[in-house]
Amino acid sequence: MLLDGVREVQQAVKTGRLTPAVRSRFQAVALLLREERARVQAAAISDARRAERLKRLDQVAQQLAVAAVRDAGLLHLLSDDAVVAPSSRSLLREMQREAGIEPATQEVPVPPTAASTAAPFAPPSGAAAPAAASERAVVPTSVASRQLANPFLAPVFTTQPDHAVLPRRLGGWDLVAALLSAFERAGGGDAACMELPEPTSQYTPAGKELMQHQGELVAAAAQGHRTFLLADEPGLGKTAQALLAAEAAMAYPLLVVVPSVVKTNWAREAGLWVPHRSTTVVQGSGESVNGFADVVVVNYEVLDRHLGWLGDFGFRGMVVDEAHFIKNKTSQRSQNVLAIADRVRARTPDPLVMALTGTPLINDVDDFRAIWQLLGWTDGTRPVPALLEALEDLDRTPADPDFYPGARRAVVDLGIVRRRKVDVAADIPSRRVADLPVDLDGPAGRSVRAAERDLALRMVERYHRALAHRAAAGLDGVLAMDSDDDESRSVVAAVAAPTIGAQTEAEAAAQAEAEAAAVLEEAYEALGATPASAAPAAPVIDAALVRRVAKAELKDSETADGENVFSVVRRIGRAKAELAADYTAQLARSAGKVVFFAKHVEVMDTAEELFARQGLRFSSVRGGQTPEVRQRNVDAFVNDPDVAVVVCSLTAAGVGLNLQVASDVVLAELSWTDAEQTQAIDRVHRIGQTEPVTAWRVIAAQTLDARIAAMIDSKAGLAARALDGSDEEVADSVNVQLEALVGLLTDALEEGLTP
Structure with missing residues (x-):
């Protein structure tokens, strides 16, 4: 959990998007880190166990301190007199609950802000008054800060001229x-x-x-x-x-x-x-x-x-x-x-x-x-x-x-x-894939994130066992050290350089190095962690070993206990099933007939339940149907104007069907190859189609789903190039599964995830 918070802050620092929400997350993580350190030191455990836990906390503190030295605002949040924002306090309580820690009953007092003193919302005359507004109304802390930071942002109310037109001929009519x-x-x-x-095209950004x-x-x-x-x-x-x-x-x-x-x-x-x-x-x-x-x-x-x-x-x-x-x-x-x-x-x-x-x-x-x-x-x-x-x-x-x-x-x-579409057919391609990213919230989203973490932890453990075995065999050598600390010092040096004055280059570099070290020491002391100079640097990740571990994981996926790449993908499909079905229903009402593709039976079942609840007629083409039932369901979709959606299995309906009566396809789950995805889209994009075809690919953001989508796209052209004589290997499903595991393990190691 601490690593998740640090990861978010690090990403924001790298991209230069330190929003108030990220600062709140940073402060909450720092507070939880201090509390956890105090709890470990006071716990009745062995000295070895205590040292191991403190070492892990030091690794988190190291990453947090490195992030802090890049931004003075973050460093200030580590000071003893820093005000704890309400949003930080709320995040802290949430993280404590997720970690199974009872939140402290005594809360840090917070001075009144515009958020707590704002007048309740009053709708204009004639507008409907929302019944629940007074009970559930909130004002985000960042919004109150915006109002306080720049009072001129509020528009000035002015009397508008009366342009009323008195009806002449039309008076008395219900217009x-x-x-x-x-x-x-x-x-x-x-x-x-x-x-x-x-x-x-005056307002179009470069590259678009x-x-x-x-x-x-x-x-x-x-x-x-x-x-x-x-x-x-x-x-x-x-x-x-x-x-x-x-x-x-x-x-x-x-x-x-x-x-x-x-x-x-x-x-x-x-x-x-x-x-x-x-x-x-x-x-x-x-x-x-x-x-x-x-x-x-x-x-x-x-x-x-x-x-x-x-x-x-x-x-x-x-x-x-x-x-x-x-x-x-x-x-x-x-x-x-x-x-x-x-x-x-x-x-x-x-x-x-x-x-x-x-x-x-x-x-x-x-x-x-x-x-x-x-x-x-x-x-x-x-x-x-x-x-x-x-x-x-x-x-x-x-x-x-x-x-x-x-x-x-x-x-x-x-x-x-x-x-x-038919009116502007010359403007748009005859076939295109449009990604629709969705956030997985609630229990389903937490379940997916937990499953991905379990899978990553198992691979990290296997990676470290392999390293230990190799070291014991005398084959490890000396590992190169990570340059995080050097990078952090260079950031501080760049900020400090203008204040150094006229010195030699060597003297300036030495002074900047000293000032960077001092800032890092200050951040570590504020976190109550081991000083940066004593903190061990992380070894460079062995890419070849990562790939071997990923191959072993993929090989064992059919028999290994716990989460594997297939179960995680299946869990993601279930989590986004209702979102994909809801979007399909919206398309059906606005654009006409829609073809809905999924891999797993439970995803198809969820979609059909939602369509039934919304009064949307559908037919179904899936495995296990007799040829007669299958053809009857296809005919219902093609010929009956009231059947708006056909729910199709990627494997059972990906070939041999003519569904060009529709021009929109929803891919609720990703296939493992671009070829399989293309086969599904080609049920609609085929001879007889009179409109451009759009395939809407529903992707769960910030999950393995997004990684798989990117890899499928990157390898989409390999088959065609191979047919043209290229010696480049044609991507298959195993390639994508392996690369997904390699990326998951690499990210986990970079973030310091430990078993």
Whole structure:
């Protein structure tokens, strides 16, 4: 557990992303390290056992101290007078509970902050008051720090001019109902997309390229358009369009409200399309929130806890992904989203507001009501002045049939953008694989992490046994020492160099070395650990031995007790099954028929249970079916318009099926080879397919799953090159399994994991 915390801090230091959440983690780990050292020293155990445990704690302290010398802020947190932040104290209690340690009942007093004195959230007049807000409301410490650090971040409230338009011809009509009727009456050839300008690439980061249809929307935002119902079909890059539209509209900080299944993907996409913008993801109570971030991603399910500070944050833009989730205006979820949108408009003149959905209508045109209110096109009961004025200019009333085409056009011009895959086929590849990273939370996520740790520990133990055996045989020699301490000293030296003054190069280096050593000593003393000068350096990892251990582990995987690479992958599949099925259901409602692939029966069962609960009709193709049953299920998917999903086994349905009636594939579990993955996708991407095909690969972030995905991609072209005469070895499933184990063991050794 301590190593997990140190690992997170080290990674943040390397990437230069020391967020408040990382600092809180650093402080909590340091506090727990001190407590554990005191507990070990007071424990009634043998001197040998005590020395062994203290040695392990020293190894953790060594890594923590090395991280501290890279950042003055971290070093300050080790001082005796450092204030323990509430988030650090909360993390400390959580780590104590996970370690089976009873948290101390006497807590460190914390001075009052903006978080504890903030006024409760009050929704604007006319907005729905969330029932649970007062009971569950939280304000992350980092957000309170942001408010205190820069009071000028808060927008200034100003009286907005009254642009009210008095109805002339249309007085007394229910215009919202008439507008809904205009969409209900529309013919197939009626306009479904506003006029868009020529595309722009001005805001596209280096190394990235927008497709033409994406650049058109960004250009519209650059020209001043501020509300969009972006209803492109899935796979056309709505996320990138929204992020770059916010860049063009200078609409940061930006709030992004999303379903939980795509929360991690939004953070990843923000890193790709707006890399100069910092992004934070709101998890649970928001303890890890970076209050200074430019992009704040939050899922619908936790909005009620965060209404207060989100409403007062000063967002200049708001994006609601899968906006059809708010179609029911009486639901708490819809009320929360609409209340925040009202607050954003009240605090920021002319903000960017975007509703993203491939499914603008779920049941009927009445589903538009909530989305139009979100975008500020209506106030829930009547059109806003700009729309009312456009309707008055039609010189018609809802009693005239000619009123409806013009009324629909007036709403479309407010910002409806709808493109289908077939409409922009020239822009997009005929076949592509899109990764959808998901976070595994709760018991399932903890189970996966524990399983990976058990597997890594077994390999680490085998590695150390091999080293000991080799040393006993006199074959080990002298191991080269790690350069961590030297690297740390060079970091401090670089900081200290400008203050050294005019000296010879040798004198400057010597002084910098001395100052670096002093800083390291200070960090070690603050942690109560053995001084750095006495701390043993870690030996260089023997890559050849790592590979031999991984090969032995793979060979023993069929008979060895405990976790192995296959059981871990299976556990990951079970953990992400419901997330993958939920995303499939969203695709089916927005894009039509979807093919769902999985490897394990329990994953298929979980998916089918979710589809049944959501009232989504499906068929199933899996092993053990007779040819007649199999063909009947395929025919149901192909021919019955009400069967939205076919659930397929990767092994039983990966070949021999024609499923080109769909253009979207969800790979809920990864195959071991690119060839197997391609075979699955080719059930849809084949002769007779009239639309570009998108395969959505659901990947569990920060697990063995992500490592396997990367290796499959890196080896994807080997087969083709081999056919062209290359002497490079063609990758098979064993290669990927072995490389996954090699990477897992290497990481464990680098992080100092000990059996």
